[in-house]
Amino acid sequence: MAISVDPPDINKRQSQKLGYTFPLLSDPKAKVIRRYDVLHPGAGPKGADIARPAEFLLDSNGIVRWVNLTENIAVRARPEQVLEALNQLSPAGQ
Numbered sequence: 117m118a119i120s121v122d123p124p125d126i127n128k129r130q131s132q133k134l135g136y137t138f139p140l141l142s143d144p145k146a147k148v149i150r151r152y153d154v155l156h157p158g159a160g161p162k163g164a165d166i167a168r169p170a171e172f173l174l175d176s177n178g179i180v181r182w183v184n185l186t187e188n189i190a191v192r193a194r195p196e197q198v199l200e201a202l203n204q205l206s207p208a209g210q
Contacts (some may be wrong), residue, residue, distance in 0.1 A: 119143050121166055143167075154185065173201055179204050 117139040124145055127140040140177040141148075149155050149167045160166035171193045173182040182201040 117141055119148055119167065121146055121149065121160070123162070156187075159189075171198065173198070173205065175205075 118136070119141045120130075121144055122130070122142060123144055123148045127142050128134075135200045143149050146155055146165060146167070152170065152172065154168040155165055156168040157163045157165050159168075165171075166189075169186045169189055169192055171184040172180050175181050182205065183198065184201075186192070
C-alpha cells in the first residue's frame, strides 16, 4: 500500500491514471506519515507538507524490517532492491 497527504479523490484519480494495483491511502493530516518520521515540511506545492519518498517492509507483527528513504521525490527503490531485501528477511526455503 502507499500513503499520501493528498485527499481520497486525488489519490483515486492518481491510482487510476498510473494503473496502481495496490491501495493508495489518504493521510491529509499526516498522522501516519509523522509516525514513520517521513514528513517533509514545506516541500510540496505552495509550501505544503508532503511525505518524503520512502519504502518500508513490515513483518506480520507490524515491525519495520527494512527502510529505503530518499530526499528526492523522483527516486524510489527499484523492484530488485525490494526483492533482495525480502529475500534477506525471509527464512531459508520460504
